[in-house]
Amino acid sequence: MTTEEIAYGCIQLWNQGRFREAYETYYSDDAVKVEPLSWGKHSNEVSGSQNLADHEEWLTEDWLTINSVNISEGPFIGAAGFSVIIRSDFTISDTKSRHIFREVGVYTIEDGKIVREEFLYDEAEMAETRRLNRLTASS
Numbered sequence: 382m383t384t385e386e387i388a389y390g391c392i393q394l395w396n397q398g399r400f401r402e403a404y405e406t407y408y409s410d411d412a413v414k415v416e417p418l419s420w421g422k423h424s425n426e427v428s429g430s431q432n433l434a435d436h437e438e439w440l441t442e443d444w445l446t447i448n449s450v451n452i453s454e455g456p457f458i459g460a461a462g463f464s465v466i467i468r469s470d471f472t473i474s475d476t477k478s479r480h481i482f483r484e485v486g487v488y489t490i491e492d493g494k495i496v497r498e499e500f501l502y503d504e505a506e507m508a509e510t511r512r513l514n515r516l517t518a519s520s
Contacts, residue, residue, distance in 0.1 A: 382407075382493045384459075384490055385458060387463070387488075387490060387493070387495065388455075388458065388463040388465075388488070390407055391407050391488070392465065395450060395467075396452060398450065400434065401438070404431075404433050404434040405434070407494065407495050408430040408433065408494060408495045409430065409491070409492070409495065409496045410430050411428065411429060411430075411496070412428070412429070412430050412433060412497065413428050413496070414427045414428075414433050414498050414499075415497070415498070415499045417500065445472060445473050446471060446472045446474060447469065447471050448479070449468075449469070449470045450468070450469045450470075451468055452465045452466070452467055453466050453467065454466035461489050462488045462489040463490075464486060465486050466484075466485055466486075467483070467485070467486055467500075468481065469483075469484075473513060476513075480509065482509070483503070483506060484500045484501060484502050484506060485500065485501040486499075486500055486501075487499045487500075
């Protein structure tokens with residue numbers, strides 16, 4: 382598959398909330414996901430496509446409710462992969478607080494599969510994530 386086919390295939394599945402299918406279809410078995418900060422008590426780095434899918438399910442079943450997720454810009458195609466700007470609207474399960482969250486997803490492709498996804502937060506998102514982690518840790 383080409384980078385463009387992978388990018389547009391992922392975007393279609395992500396926008397439909399079909400995250401596990403995206404991991405199973407477009408990610409290598411040993412893919413790595415890296416966030417700038419950890420969510421809850423989980424590490425900021427997860428390895429293996431099955432673990433990435435499980436981590437996504439933990440986020441959406443135990444820690445937060447996704448009201449909407451959409452790719453607001455992109456894909457931006459590069460030599461080693463692609464990137465997108467993601468806008469998420471979610472509610473934290475413990476506190477019932479609702480948040481609009483924007484991040485950049487950077488996807489590295491090797492041999493027709495995503496081998497790394499890394500999320501970049503702007504400074505305000507970093508501060509908000511730290512605050513949310515403190516709130517859920519104290520509840």
